[in-house]
Structures are given as C-alpha cells and as structure tokens.
Amino acid sequence: MNKKRAVKENRVGTPTAGRAVSSTRRGFHGSIVAIVTPFKKGKVDEKAFGDLIEFHIQSGTHGIVPCGTTGESATLSHEEHRRVVELTVEITAGRIPVMAGTGSNSTEEAIVLTRDAKNAGADAALLITPYYNKPTQEGLFQHYRAIAKAVDIPIVLYNIPGRTAVNMLPETVARLMEFDNIVGIKEGTGSLQYISDLMQLCGNRLAIFSGDDFTALPTMAVGGVGVISVTANIVPAEMAEMMNLAERGDYSGARKIHEKIYPLHGAMFMETNPGPVKAALSLMGKCSDQVRLPLSQMLPQNLEKLKRVMRESGLLKEA
Numbered sequence: 001m002n003k004k005r006a007v008k009e010n011r012v013g014t015p016t017a018g019r020a021v022s023s024t025r026r027g028f029h030g031s032i033v034a035i036v037t038p039f040k041k042g043k044v045d046e047k048a049f050g051d052l053i054e055f056h057i058q059s060g061t062h063g064i065v066p067c068g069t070t071g072e073s074a075t076l077s078h079e080e081h082r083r084v085v086e087l088t089v090e091i092t093a094g095r096i097p098v099m100a101g102t103g104s105n106s107t108e109e110a111i112v113l114t115r116d117a118k119n120a121g122a123d124a125a126l127l128i129t130p131y132y133n134k135p136t137q138e139g140l141f142q143h144y145r146a147i148a149k150a151v152d153i154p155i156v157l158y159n160i161p162g163r164t165a166v167n168m169l170p171e172t173v174a175r176l177m178e179f180d181n182i183v184g185i186k187e188g189t190g191s192l193q194y195i196s197d198l199m200q201l202c203g204n205r206l207a208i209f210s211g212d213d214f215t216a217l218p219t220m221a222v223g224g225v226g227v228i229s230v231t232a233n234i235v236p237a238e239m240a241e242m243m244n245l246a247e248r249g250d251y252s253g254a255r256k257i258h259e260k261i262y263p264l265h266g267a268m269f270m271e272t273n274p275g276p277v278k279a280a281l282s283l284m285g286k287c288s289d290q291v292r293l294p295l296s297q298m299l300p301q302n303l304e305k306l307k308r309v310m311r312e313s314g315l316l317k318e319a
Contacts, residue, residue: 027097028062028063028097028099028123028124028156028184028207028209028225028226029062029063029207029225029226029243029247030062030063030225030226030227030240030243030244030247031060031061031062031063031226031227031229031232031236031239031240031242031243032061032062032063032064032065032099032209032226032227032228032229032232033056033061033063033064033065033228033229033232033233033236033239034065034068034069034070034071034228034229034230034232034233035049035052035053035056035064035065035066035068035070035071035088035233036052036070036071036072036233036274036277036278036281036287037049037066037067037071037072037076037084038052038278038281038286038287038288038290039288039290039291039292040288040290042290042292044076044080044083044084045287045288046087048286048287048288049084049087049091049287050087050091051286051287052233052281052286052287053088053091053092054091055236055286056096056232056236057092057095057096059236059237059240060236060237060240060241060244061096061232061236061239061240062096062226062240062243063096063097063098063099063226064088064092064096064097064098064099065098065099065100065101065126065228066084066085066087066088066098066100066101067081067084067085067100067101067102068101068126068228069101069128069160069163069273069274070230070233070273070274070277071084071101071274072274072291072292072295073101073103075292075293075295078112078113078116081113081116082116082120085098085100085116085117085120085122086120086121088100088122089120089121089122097123097124098121098122098123098124099122099123099124099125099126099156099228100117100120100122100124100125100126101125101126101127101128102114102116102117102125102126102127103126103127103128103129103130103158104130105130105131105132105133106130107130107143107146107147110127110130110143110147111146111147111150111151113125114127114147114150114151114153114155115150115151117153118151118152118153122153123154124153124154124155124156124183124184125151125153125154125155125156126156126158126186126228127144127147127155127156127157127158128158128160128163128164129143129157129158129159129160129161129164129166129168130143130164130166131163131164131165131166132164132165133166134165134166135166137168137169137171137172140166140168140172141172141175141176144157144176144179144182145176145179148176148179148181148182149179152181153181154181154183154184155179155181155182155183156183156184156185156186156207156209157173157176157182157184157185157186158185158186158188158211159173159185159186159187159188159189159211160186160188160189160211161188161189162188162189163188167189170194170197170198170200170201170202171201173185173198173201173202173206174198174201174202177202177205177206183206183207184206184207184208184209184225185198185206185207185208185209186209186210186211186228187208187209187210187211187212187219187224188211188212189212190212190214190215192215192218192219192222195208195219195222195223195224196222199222199223207225208223208224208225209224209225209226209227209228210224210226210227210228211227211228213227213229213230213231213265213268214262214265216229216239216242216243216258217242217246217251217254217255217258220243220246220247220254221246221251226243227239227243230268230269230273230274230277231261231264231265231268231277233277233280233281234264234268234277234280234281234284234310234315235261235264235313235315238257238260238261239261241257242254242257242258242261245257260313261313263309263312263313264309264310264313264315266309267280267305267306267309267310268280270298270302270305270306271298271299271302272295274291274295275289275291275295275296275297275298276298276302276306278290278291279297279298279303279306280306280310280315283306283307283310283315283316284315284316
C-alpha cells in the first residue's frame, strides 16, 4: 500500500460570480480531466499513465479523475482499480487534487471501492448512478445514503442517464444534501434547466460540475464551478485557460477558446468514449489507442475524420 498523504481542509470548488460552495478536503474547480487508463499488451501502462499525469500538471489542469467512465473503470479488475487510484495519488503528490471514480451498480461494491480510494489518499470520490438496475428515486437516495454513511470522504454524485438508463431528479439530489460529505454533482444530461433546478433547490450547498464538454462554459455561466472533461485529455492547457477566464468573469475570452476547441468535443464522441480520445492521444504520441473489449478501436473511416479535426485544430501536422 502506498504511503498516505495528508490533505488540508479546503473547498470543493472555487467560487464563481460570488457563489460560495461547501467545504471539503481540497479545492476542486475549473478543468478536471477524466483521465484515460492507458494499456500496453492488455495491461495498465503505468509509465504512460504517469507521463499523462505530468502532462496535465504542467498544462495547468486543476484536478484529475482516475477510474471514471473515460478511464474504462467497467473493465478494470478491483486490483487494477485500486492500483490506478494509488498511482494517481502517488504521482500527483498533492500538486493537484484527485477525485477517484468509485461508482458501481452494486451498493456494496461502491462502498468497497470508495473505502479503497479513501485509504489510498484520494481527496474525493465520484460515484455514478447505478447502471442497468434502473433504481427508483428512492433506490438512488438509499444507495447514496448508504455510501455516505459508510465512508467519510467527500462524495460527488454523477448523473448521466445516457449511460446508465436512470435519471436522478433534482429533488432527489436535494434530499441528499442532509449528508455533509455529499458535496457536489457531475451533471451529464447537458441540460442547463436541470442545472438551474439544482441551484434553486440546493443553493450554495452543492458544487456543480459539467459532465459534458459541450456545456462546460454555459455551466460556468449559470453558477457551476467547473467541468469533468474528456476533451481535456488532449487539450489540457486550453480547457484550463477557458475555465480560468470564466472564473474571472471574462466570458468573452473564454468564449473564444470554447469556439476554437468546440469541434474537438464532437470528435471525442464520434464513437463510444474513450475510443476516440485514446486514438487522439495515440496520434499525439502520448499512449496506445488500446481499449478493452467490448469496446474496440475506431473504425478506419471515423479515424480519418478524427485526424481531419485534429489537423484543423492544430494538434496534428498536415499530411
């Protein structure tokens, strides 16, 4: 087991437009990368993973999420999952905060993964709504209640019905505000109305992160504190600067970056995430494009489309 590191009290998010947010261990705000898990010959490529983390720290990324959907958590063994979180904590060494993905469609498994993340020294845990089971709103409440009571770590909810087939209603999120360690939500519906409803119901108690790169900037404009981003894997400096400008209220400057990188958001979802982002990183020489079954590498025609967008965005040289 890696040596645990002490983490100081701080806020889950940096206030935007005067909005205060709940307290937690370390500040999560701005551009938080949902980092890929690189593979080499079917195994986790620890060297490439470490290099990617350094790439993000040097580029100004504000936080990191290992073992999320983009990190292919669904196909990592429990041992690999623990190791990837431990590596992230070890390599970041307190330079940026770590929010470990620990969700599952089994409440007991989610508790185990969340406890492992806390023991590894993660600053917070990101927990997706249970997929496939299709729980009721009461089931969702009881799921998160059980985890919050079992593990004393800041918890960020993750609502993305397009992946899970269940939508956690704002009213259910508001019920969960009774638990002090539930501090934020990654909102992946892409609906600004949903986000506004959350703010009406939860106020300053909840830190809201966009879970959809397309709405990263609009989310900030309505009171969010950041984005948990796929696109940040390939343009970390641009995503971080866009968030920095938005935090300062410079929406004109932020919008220029939004418009510049907007085509990349679409390219990252030409096929199921993380296939395209891993292909892009491979083209950039950062890691292999290997994904685990049942995902597969990009179809040749889509790969050519990806290359074209990357060339037009300046990430690849013209052929």
